[in-house]
Amino acid sequence: MAELSVKRLKTSLPICKIHRPFVGSRVKQNLPAVVEESLCGVSTMLMEVAYRLDALANIFEQDDIALPRVAAFFHEHSEQEQAQAEAMLDYLSDRGGQYCNKDIQRPGCEEVCAVIPALELMLGQ
Template identity: 50%
Template sequence: MAEPRLKKHRGSLPACPGHRLVAGSRVRQSFPAAVEEGLCAVTSAVLELSYRLQALGEIFDQADVALPNFSKFFQHQAEEEKEVAEALLKYLQERGGHYCPRVLQRPNCQPISTVVKALEVALVQWKKVTAYFEELYALSIENTDPHSASTIKKQFIEPKIKKIKLIGDLLTNAHRLECSRDGRGNLGDYLMERLQKELKEDRIVGALWLMTPTPLHSFLGSASAKAQNLICNVSPPCNISIKATRIIKCQH
């Protein structure tokens, strides 16, 4: 018998209007409907963040911008967020929950062509997603779901806090070097590209991946093999493919 739908939680947590509970799940136990719906909505928000970061990475790879280290940085962050979404999907499956695929709109990143603006956008997006996780954590506590609360706090909130600190530091250095904001670029943009150690590929692989605690990867399981079914890397970033999700394509 399906658990009754709880009263809607008021707050900034995104809604999942078409969410439905899976009746007769044999593995479902003490998994409140409100928490399941919140997890479903936050998963979509993380996918949107991944898509936006991928779009930023493509912008810095264009010939008229030509900041390849920033491109690799944002592309890597997009891959990390995709793995976070996979971990959320895996957790939903383990608890007997159900994910509702939705359409992801193309991110409006065309006006962004400078380091400062890109970092500001990334910082705002990570803060927003972190706030969703924090509200989802509070919702789990409110609905007496300690397992979800512990998982959300340790595996998703703590890594996001470290990521916000990293982007904040990069933005501080960009302002210190007086990076451009008008899209024309200057010496500050070039120095950030060449000197900022966090942007180096070996530092990204060796250091930024360690920001995610090891237990996070335990939720991935076989989901890693299905990564391409969740999001397909595209260039330019106008299309995105999500399993069982209708696609909206940009018409150039």
């Protein structure tokens, strides 16, 4: 008998490079490996964006810059990105998938001290 070959789906979503499928008795509900890897990659990307937005908000809360409404804007968007990442992780967990923890790098936005460069950094993500 010929073995069934698993065909990989083409996707434009960011794939998690370090994802390892969980070997065990967990039941997966219609969750192909490429979807699991994509959910893992997208949720990691959203967490990185939330971390960068939170860092920008903290910069604008400093005493020497002190732009509280700009800081509130970045905090609000950071919370939205974090909520979206958590929703994807909940979906992944409900389907029986596994999230692989990837180290999130420190954002390089310490030198930003004006609103326009901060918005450009936010849009460049």
